[in-house]
Amino acid sequence: MKHYDVVVVGAGPAGMACAINATKHGLTVLLVERDDFLGGQLIKQTHMFFGSEKQYAKTRGIDIATILKKELLKQDHVDIMLDTSALAIYDDKVITLLNHHDYIKVKANAIVVATGASEKVLAFPNNDLPGIYGAGAVQTLMNVHGVKPGKSVVMVGAGNIGLIVSYQLLQAGVDVKAVVEASDSIGGYLVHAQKLRRLGVPILTNHSVKEAHGATALEELIIWKLDENFSGIAGTEKRIETDTCCLSVGLKPSSEMLRQAGAEMTYVRSLGGYVPYINQNHETTVNNLFVCGDVSGIEEASSAMVEGFIVGLTLANRFKNVPNFSVLMTDLKTQLKDLRAGETGEHIMKGIKQIMRGDHHA
Amino acid sequence: MRISSHPILKFNRDKELSFIFDGRKLVGYEGETIAAALHANNIKVLGHSSVKHRPRGFYCAIGNCTSCNMIVNDEPNVRTCITLLEDGMVVKTQSNKGELK
Numbered sequence: 001m002k003h004y005d006v007v008v009v010g011a012g013p014a015g016m017a018c019a020i021n022a023t024k025h026g027l028t029v030l031l032v033e034r035d036d037f038l039g040g041q042l043i044k045q046t047h048m049f050f051g052s053e054k055q056y057a058k059t060r061g062i063d064i065a066t067i068l069k070k071e072l073l074k075q076d077h078v079d080i081m082l083d084t085s086a087l088a089i090y091d092d093k094v095i096t097l098l099n100h101h102d103y104i105k106v107k108a109n110a111i112v113v114a115t116g117a118s119e120k121v122l123a124f125p126n127n128d129l130p131g132i133y134g135a136g137a138v139q140t141l142m143n144v145h146g147v148k149p150g151k152s153v154v155m156v157g158a159g160n161i162g163l164i165v166s167y168q169l170l171q172a173g174v175d176v177k178a179v180v181e182a183s184d185s186i187g188g189y190l191v192h193a194q195k196l197r198r199l200g201v202p203i204l205t206n207h208s209v210k211e212a213h214g215a216t217a218l219e220e221l222i223i224w225k226l227d228e229n230f231s232g233i234a235g236t237e238k239r240i241e242t243d244t245c246c247l248s249v250g251l252k253p254s255s256e257m258l259r260q261a262g263a264e265m266t267y268v269r270s271l272g273g274y275v276p277y278i279n280q281n282h283e284t285t286v287n288n289l290f291v292c293g294d295v296s297g298i299e300e301a302s303s304a305m306v307e308g309f310i311v312g313l314t315l316a317n318r319f320k321n322v323p324n325f326s327v328l329m330t331d332l333k334t335q336l337k338d339l340r341a342g343e344t345g346e347h348i349m350k351g352i353k354q355i356m357r358g359d360h361h362a
Numbered sequence: 363m364r365i366s367s368h369p370i371l372k373f374n375r376d377k378e379l380s381f382i383f384d385g386r387k388l389v390g391y392e393g394e395t396i397a398a399a400l401h402a403n404n405i406k407v408l409g410h411s412s413v414k415h416r417p418r419g420f421y422c423a424i425g426n427c428t429s430c431n432m433i434v435n436d437e438p439n440v441r442t443c444i445t446l447l448e449d450g451m452v453v454k455t456q457s458n459k460g461e462l463k
């Protein structure tokens with residue numbers, strides 16, 4: 001059985017950053033990714049990022065993936081397994097993997113779970129019809145594979161993902177019939193909303209989907225107005241003919257593997273769902289089992305990256321001595337703090353407080 | 363329904379691959395997933411649910427939900443949204459949970 005200092009599950013921004021920092025300081029690392037490419041969801045982000053220069057602001061997500069990839073491939077002690085799904089983590093830090101038809105066991109001193117998030121679903125009659133997709137799924141289809149999801153789209157959810165994907169649908173030549181939002185205001189940045197409005201896309205707040213119809217795939221969507229308790233108001237129904245509907249109703253951490261590994265978990269609404277208790281170095285209640293990125297709370301790719309660097313550095317210092325450790329760590333922690341400034345950040349910080357455990361647990 | 367021109371992105375469609383979907387011969391490109399190639403051929407129904415037999419398409423496209431499970435080269439429960447298309451692949455819609463052989 002192969003033995004590594006660190007096995008990282010997931011090669012998105014968090015996992016890649018973690019692998020880079022761990023191996024840069026002398027650890028042997030195995031990075032496991034279920035897709036056949038590195039970069040995770042960055043590779044479908046054609047818009048420019050906010051944040052500061054250190055996290056590549058004003059750079060398109062897809063280009064950030066390339067920067068991280070270059071940095072990673074420069075390192076000597078990192079093995080990368082693509083097309084490989086991690087199956088389970090055992091008490092003796094053995095992790096089992098599936099690569100096509102090969103079942104592989106690997107041993108590690110520490111395991112980092114950076115499995116990201118998955119899209120939530122909205123409940124309404126016939127929401128399982130083909131043609132009703134996650135907004136991120138449609139982004140993958142368009143921006144990675146160059147395939148349109150359909151002729152027209154109704155977007156459900158006016159957060160940043162909903163707005164950005166709507167704009168990208170227009171760029172791909174798909175008719176965006178409306179953006180429907182259940183709350184009374186637009187959740188995403190107004191710059192994105194204005195772009196859509198200028199192109200004539202209506203953004204309907206206080207609206208949601210009543211039901212979907214179609215023989216074998218989506219043909220029409222019935223939307224209606226919501227009252228202040230988010231119940232539909234009879235008589236306000238509108239019928240929209242469309243072959244595609246995108247649901248952009250939030251993300252939840254893909255944290256199942258942590259529960260399986262025995263980490264103590266709790267439900268935190270502001271972090272998107274079930275998340276592990278962690279200490280300030282992102283170690284869970286299981287010794288040498290770490291997390292970084294969306295799996296421990298939904299945020300942005302920029303903070304996921306910084307968290308990855310923090311975990312990588314922590315591990316490097318645990319197993320080897322990193323001479324300028326505290327300088328490097330202080331810089332990373334400051335970056336993370338800056339990214340979490342502002343209203344959304346406050347909301348996230350409140351959630352993080354709920355899962356922070358004192359170091360005495362460790 | 364492929365995107366022919368895009369303001370930011372370029373798509374590499376150098377190598378054509380042919381594959382069989384439920385007995386029909388279709389064409390896709392190297393580097394795309396089975397689900398993407400099917401969608402480009404206007405095929406949205408990838409299977410049927412095992413109890414109520416309702417049509418199923420993909421949902422997440424990143425390997426999370428198994429809504430895109432199909433039978434590929436006789437193997438059931440293949441997540442076609444993260445499985446790359448190969449030349450000569452035989453792809454079938456799946457309508458049960460799959461069987462262990």
Ligand code: FES
Pocket residue numbers: 419420421422423424425426427428429430431441442443444
């Ligand atoms: S669509 Fe979700 S796993 Fe393929």
